[in-house]
Amino acid sequence: MSKKKPEPNYRSDPDFWVKDKVKTLKSRKMSSAERTWRKEHIRLLEIEEKHLSLLDELARKKDLAERDAQSIADAKTRGCCLAQQDRGQVQKQRNCNHRKGGIIQNIKDPASIAAGLSHGNGSQYAVIKHQMINRDIWVRCLRCGKWWKPPCRSEYKLDRDYWKAMFEYEEALEFPTNNTMSGSVLCNFYQTLKDGTQVDGSEVLRQRMANFR
Numbered sequence: 001m002s003k004k005k006p007e008p009n010y011r012s013d014p015d016f017w018v019k020d021k022v023k024t025l026k027s028r029k030m031s032s033a034e035r036t037w038r039k040e041h042i043r044l045l046e047i048e049e050k051h052l053s054l055l056d057e058l059a060r061k062k063d064l065a066e067r068d069a070q071s072i073a074d075a076k077t078r079g080c081c082l083a084q085q086d087r088g089q090v091q092k093q094r095n096c097n098h099r100k101g102g103i104i105q106n107i108k109d110p111a112s113i114a115a116g117l118s119h120g121n122g123s124q125y126a127v128i129k130h131q132m133i134n135r136d137i138w139v140r141c142l143r144c145g146k147w148w149k150p151p152c153r154s155e156y157k158l159d160r161d162y163w164k165a166m167f168e169y170e171e172a173l174e175f176p177t178n179n180t181m182s183g184s185v186l187c188n189f190y191q192t193l194k195d196g197t198q199v200d201g202s203e204v205l206r207q208r209m210a211n212f213r
Contacts, residue, residue, distance in 0.1 A: 089145070092118070096144035098175065100126045117143065125175035131183040134202045139172040148172035152206045 030038065099120030106112040120126060126142045139148040151165035191201035 093141070093144045093146040095119075096141060096146070098125050098127060098141045098143060098146070100124045123176065125177045127172070127175050127177050128179050129173075129177075129181040131181065131186070133184045133187050134189050134205050135186055136202065136206065137173060137181070139169075139175065149209075150206060152203065152210050154207060155210055 095114075096118045097120060099122050101120040101122030102116040102118075103121060104113050104116035120143070127139050128142060130138050130140075132138060136150050140146065148169045150169060151162055153162055156162040156165065189201035189205055190198040191204055192198050
């Protein structure tokens with residue numbers, strides 16, 4: 001009578017027995033020791049998978065947080081640059097007298113160049129005028145880029161600020177210049193009120209184009 005072969009002692013490392021015993025396992029039922037090992041090995045794999053998934057999720061959240069922080073920092077930097085550009089543009093427009101001509105005393109001196117470019121000495125103004133589709137006339141300085149447009153009352157909290165802007169606009173309309181004014185096709189704009197009355201709708205167009213520069 002042949003002796004029963006002893007139960008194999010499988011290690012926790014599957015590479016120890018899978019390659020050599022796979023044919024044997026396919027041809028017979030697993031022993032209790034093999035089933036116990038298999039369940040334990042699957043449990044450990046599931047634990048490891050959950051751990052790796054957690055690490056991956058934490059890494060993604062950290063990456064997103066870093067990207068958000070970088071985006072916020074970039075936005076603040078761009079905002080500071082734009083604000084600085086706006087302040088420089090406003091200062092440039094304040095120093096400009098919007099006239100043609102100008103004399104640069106010293107071509108090698110930046111201050112002299114800036115003075116010559118911003119302080120024209122001609123009788124004519126370096127501006128262009130354009131009549132918009134609603135018959136408003138816009139004026140722009142060709143030296144500093146400043147715009148004069150009919151102000152919108154809704155853009156000002158105080159009456160004095162509104163009338164100050166209106167006086168500046170009316171003054172710009174009177175700038176003498178030998179530049180020819182351009183124009184658009186002229187249209188009438190109307191706004192229908194709740195009672196069916198039609199009123200002039202040019203103010204609505206002005207409000208929508210108030211931020212144009």
